Amino acid sequence: MDLYNLIKGLTFLLMTLLGIFGNAVIALYFLGILHQKQKLKTSDVILSNLPWTNLIMILTRGVPHSLLVFGIKNMFNDVSCKVITFAFRVSRAMSICLTCLLSCYQCATVASSNPKWSYIKHKMQTFLLPTFIFLLILNSAVHIAGAINALSGRNSSRLLYTFNMGYCIVVFPDQFSFQANGYSIFTRDLVFVVLMTLASIKILLILYYHGKRIRGIKNPEENPESTKESRASKMIVILVSLYVFFFGIDSTIWLYQTTVSSEVHIVITDIRFFFSICYGSFFPIVILTFNKKIRTALKYSASGSQQEENDISYIKGHNE
Template sequence: MNAQEIKGVIFFLTTVIGIFGNAIILVFMIYIALQEKKMMHSEVILSSLACSNLIHLLTVGLPHSLYPFGIIYFYTDLDCKSDVYLMRVSRVMIIGLTCLLSCFQCVTLASLNPQWATLKLKMQKYLILLILIVCLISLASSINSALYPVTGRNATNLKYTFNLGYCLSIYPDKLVFELTGFISFARDVAFVVLMALASAHILLILHRHGKQMKGKRSSDRSQEAGVEQQASKMVVAFVVTYVSLFGIENTIWFYQISVSKQGDPSYNDSRYFLSFCFSSLFPIILAAYNQKLRHRIICYKC
């Protein structure tokens, strides 16, 4: 087995785990909602995240997994444009919804303060609208990614190109190449900074709450720990995972758009693998922290 096939196996296993994991999460979220005849606000965001993860894995993970084995199912430029556009839209949806989830959980945890309580009620009331806004941002800001992809060809002498193997994104000149990259980077950094600040505030609240609980009996502590604290820890785990992967991925991206003038496939492979790693880890983290979901899955297996 050569290096390309080993890469394909790693990509394929990661993708399959992610697709099945997110599909199971989505099915059980719908099942719980039908049983309880309602869906909690955080569960709405988590379900939207699972959908976005599925699209991302199908448009990034699957083509990258099959390409090393010579399997290509993009035959026209339109196929490539559609795939790359959906890839970028789903990626922005993932980062935007993770940001929304961290902000929502931060406000929920801090809602003992009257000002935060008012904001919490507004976020709950307009949650669907907020998700739609994230969706519109994703659709609008990713349009440029659909302009330049074409079916794979010899990229040896092409400058300002991102090489996916099965598709190429060929930019007309240096200005467009760098401008597109920096705009995407700035948009993503804005989301990441916001989610990091929200998570830092969550950790601060949990730390203060832990100090308050020190003087109380363990039975009181267990009663007051509650679902919200567990959900908050889950959100922090999501953010830490995403920010870590984002940092490495965008270091490579920044190098590509500022130093490398040609899309080296090895850089792209590393970057795209990191981009869908979060989608594959998402179901594992969610199942580890969400007791209700884990309990339903265990009960179903039994």
């Protein structure tokens, strides 16, 4: 294995393991909340779905690509290639849509003192489930063509209009379908990125003017609820910033591939693949940094497990 492939393999493996472990921890935390039958806030309901979409995205992109780099080939047949291509693309799309939905809801929350924003917040709460279903149907419809054209075990060196993932290829019959698929995905991404960016800018402006107003009051009493909302808002703004950066590079390369190049080279694909899993891998770090409840639950769980091990050791030593 040459130096490039070794570095690429280790990098993908590290990012994949980080993403799987981090998102699994957060997903299990929310499952525990549901198991205890505690009611989640609307923002937490949206947030709780993100680790699952990230997990699917990393498992269907990071894992097979890491295995491919280390010489494991022919992992999938045609049917499994269609499934894994569809699962990755839909999970990636749901990740951007849920991040956008989360930022828009948080924007409505921090601006809810305005009756119009309060009305928008109420409507988003009311139609949250139909919104999830609509986004899933929309993204499935956008990506069904890619899944249908996914194949495995074919030599793509002479095939035009082909996306080569190494372990699977997506072959389009002509230039029109190739570019139509690329434009539809890029347009969808652009719409949601613009929406989440505008929502984040609005959040930052509200926080700025709120902080300026608070500083003008002598000896203000700190409002815990306001502090939590501020921390949650900052977390969401950072998530959006990461998303715009990572998936902006991903989408730019995607647009280049569909408009300039009729055949996608593997090095360019490697770069796009790397940035496509970066958001899922860094997502848990941001959540754990800003979400005090999850950090506290993990510390309590870890200390409880340690205490249980100490009790068992004490009992064994006492019996001996």
